Amino acid sequence: MSSPKQIKIEESIGQLRKLQKGAIPMIANRIKALIEFKKNEKTGISKRAVADNIGVNHNSVQTWRKLYGQGGISAILYYQKQTGRPSEITDNEHLQIEKKLNDPKNGLRGYVELLSWMETEFNKTFKYNTVLKYSYRHFQSKIKVARKSHVKKDEEAVSTFKKTLVKPAKKSAKTKALNTKQ
DSSP states (O other), X not given: OOOOOOOOOOSOHHHHHHHHHTSOHHHHHHHHHHHHHHHTTTTOOOHHHHHHHHTSOHHHHHHHHHHHHHHHHHHHHXXXXXXXXXXXXXXXXXXXXXXXXXXXXXXXXXXXXXXXXXXXXXXXXXXXXXXXHHHXXXXXXXXXXXXXXXXXXXXXXHHHHHHHOOOOOOOOHHHHHHHHHO
């Protein structure tokens, strides 16, 4: 059986623990591995033993050990989240959609209408689900919520209607007494 590969860790255990405390979980595991290597610096420790101690795969420990050897602590602390594919909607289109959705007199009744408006406005085709998820993610919009009143209603007609509305007469005490006897 071969002896474990020894690695020289420049940082102290105290420094590593401080870095671990403020790190995201992905980076914290890397620093835990460095701490294990530092503890066993004189005798050496196998990647499998380190993996068992911190609860990760031994291949991850091997990758982190190699990263540290090539770039030091800065390579271990570097982590860039993968964002997936780029958005189909540009920044300019985003601003136009935001303006359309926040306009109280826009008259959009749902995502199908938004989709057709976007396709005519931007001369591009979009999937319904793309428009739905994008609108929800960026503008917190919801599907077809009923409005309290119509956006094009005539305020003058409403006030006239309220003035001419006949209010029901109050029941007199005599009528109340008769109703309770029956």
